[in-house]
Amino acid sequence: MTTDVLRRLSAPAKHAGLILLGFVMLYPVLWMVVSSLRPDDEIFRSPGLVLDTLRTENYSQGWDALSSPFGHYLINSTIVVLGCIIGNLVSCSMAAYAFARLEFTGKRWWFGIMLGTIMLPIHVIIVPQYILFSQLDWVNTFLPLIVPKILATDAFFIFLMVQFIRGLPRELDEAARIDGCGHPRIFLRIVLPLMKPALATTTIFTFIWTWNDFFSQLIYLTDPEMYTVPVALRSFVDSTVSTSWGSLFAMNVVSLVPIFLAFLFGQRYLVRGIATTGGK
Amino acid sequence: MSALDELRRLRRSGTAVRKRDNKAAFWFLAPWFAGLLFVTIGPVAASFGLGFTKYNLIQPPKFIGLDNFGRIFTDERLHNALGVTFTYVLVSVPLQLAFALGVAMLLDRGLRGLAFYRSAFYLPSLLGSSVAIAVLWTQIFGAEGMVNRVLALFGIQGKGWISDPDTALSTLIVLNVWTFGAPMIIFLAGLRQIPAVYYEAAAIDGVGRWSRFRHITLPLLSPIIFFNLVLQIIHAFQSFTQAFVVSGGTGGPSDSTMFYTLYLYQQGFSRFDMGYASALAWFLLLIIGAFTAINFWAARFWVFYDD
Structure with missing residues (x-):
């Protein structure tokens, strides 16, 4: 019986841990996607995922850079x-x-x-x-x-x-x-x-x-x-x-x-x- | 059943002689035979011969005896490269497998959202070997990079992780650990093969969690752990892209990311010293072979086969 209670309590903790780990792992990739839409100086300033100004010029410039x-x-x-x-x-x-x-x-x-x-x-x-x-x-x-x-x-x-x-x-x-x-x-x-x-x-x-x-x-x-x-x-x-x-x-x-x-x-x-x- | 089990079994079994289809087999295998001759085993044999020569692709090869092989023992940059590579393999592979097994155990047995988690953890394995991710790593572990910005939020002063010879290799180890998803999937498949009755019986006997892991999961999973270990070690010895991109092809700073493969590339394809590069290639084959042989030898002490 006690193990049942334990299991019921531990399930949300397990999910929270897994979600956190997944988020940390995928964070760099998400951040890169967001940063590709930022002006250069902002890429270095902001480690977050919130986009202040959307800039699609990076894509057109990168496309023709080589x-x-x-x-x-x-x-x-x-x-x-x-x-x-x-x-x-x-x-x-x-x-x-x-x-x-x-x-x-x-x-x-x-x-x-x-x-x-x-x-x-x-x-x-x-x-x-x-x-x-x-x-x-x-x-x-x-x-x-x-x-x-x-x-x-x-x-x-x-x-x-x-x-x-x-x-x-x-x-x-x-x-x-x-x-x-x-x-x-x-x-x-x-x-x-x-x-x-x-x-x-x-x-x-x-x-x-x-x-x-x-x-x-x-x-x-x-x-x-x-x-x-x-x-x-x-x-x-x-x-x-x-x-x-x-x-x-x-x-x-x-x-x-x-x-x-x-x-x-x-x-x-x-x-x-x-x-x-x-x-x- | 894995390729390794297959090799193990091959040594024991005999084949019953049946009707032979030599002619058909020859045609079905013709491309493969040609590949063996020209692309795989042939070149391996040829590189042994080239190891005894000095050859730069322009002048004809010149026989120089054992010079190239002798150079292996005196080349200090190579010894450093070996140190870097061994550190990388011996630190990143156990860490990666520990993560893979740990997460696989959390995901086992009917966890809600299993498919979703599995995908999220697996995705980095597909991306990890790409140039794009190596470029991203250069930014995030740079002095002004994303990692330091995040650390600054917690009041921690970072540094140029990649430009510092003491930490550059660690960033590549982190990258390899990040790709634990592929061995995790193999572990998940293995865990599913363990009959639930074992755990039920243990639960009735009041066996604790750790004991169940130690005496049921670990022995029954040991062939899979072994398979992952052999595969990931061979794989890690071949890492190239990440070190190449992060160091701009130099293996720097101060040769701290000079993987063996990168050194071989520089000797062969920057300096066009094909003779020495061939000797290096053979030496790499010997090293990987030795590691694999040691692994197979050690397996008898800890790998448990149910069959």
Whole structure:
């Protein structure tokens, strides 16, 4: 009985604590959004969230602050992101089908290697990869960012899809095989349509990771014409750090909007993706 | 089931020999094989060879024996970078996981508004690695930044957190802890797998809250804690963006935010010393491998598998 009373008392306290923690965590982001609508001197004066004067000029100034309008970088990022998504969807689902449904020589070995490459840091392979791509004359194109995805190097997604395919009933494939279907048709007609949730998870994660990715885009894209959003933002910091935080914040906000939208609409898949590969 | 469990199991199990589909498998795996050769394992092998050379992309590589690897032992800036990176990994990962587990336990079992809280705490994980947030951090932890303005409201005199070598790294640790939402979601999924009967039985026996945590939650959750630990350590070793943006690419002030990856970037892509950068890349692989191996070895003493 006493524990019941305790529980009833502790519930509001728990909520208050959680709300406070959430507020503190999200405060910097909220503050940045509000500050992007403030004049520069006010950004440094006021730590609060109340807007005295609304100033949208930051957005128009920030948009045109670099050598190309910011929309140019948004388009570049979009091209890279779309290429990576298509690459990952096609190549990872093919590899996953082989690992989940086919028997072949050395399967356990190859599977082990695949799992090992999930943990391989990009920094370890970037130097020779850069040398290879620069000899192919691919520096300052989007190819070094997209081609690796077409070659199924994001092994994390292969694993995610393998797990998913293993959960699908085998009877369906076997029925199709009795009807004379080969593996390509079983894959395209039966497995792929059933894999939609795993494909959605892959799409959203690829979107967010590629949109945020800075390291490889910094290395491969040095021509301002080819800059993607993160590289453009960083060149913005270099050029204006002491002059206009307002317009810098405005472009920060613009750059985060797609991530926020992906989060809003893809939450279900994000949570499930993390939980199925992470949880038992 | 996680990738780690899978690896563990792989060592034990044998495969029953069935009808083989080698030809089909080859075609389905063709892109992946090409990626292995040209983008992942191939370059890893190539970088081992490059580690023995002096190469600046313009002149052909020149064989210099073990010089680059020897340099690793005498390069004092590198040793400092290792210190910075180890501090970052060993402080921020346990803190991040402690937050993740703590909040996950608060959110467990039918709390009202669970979905809302989960989203609020998860959002920073998605934003945390972006340049935009690193730029924001530069402002809020600057001498005139938002944090100091808030502190001033309480009569506390702040300082330039990022321009001071003693505190610059701490701001990056705060940033990493801020992204505890992803491991939190993994913990939530794990907590949900623990059968409620265990807790009910413990409650009937009058077992206290702490004991329930210590003797039920912790052992049953240990494989998930292990998974998060391995993953987040590997992840933290690869941090780059935040340090790069906050220090303007220099790793400063006074090399206090010089992550290993940042040092590697400078050697490879500012100074174009590809030979040394390759040796550094291999050394990083060894370090991460060693940390992971130690983790797996230590796991036998504290990770409890129910199966």
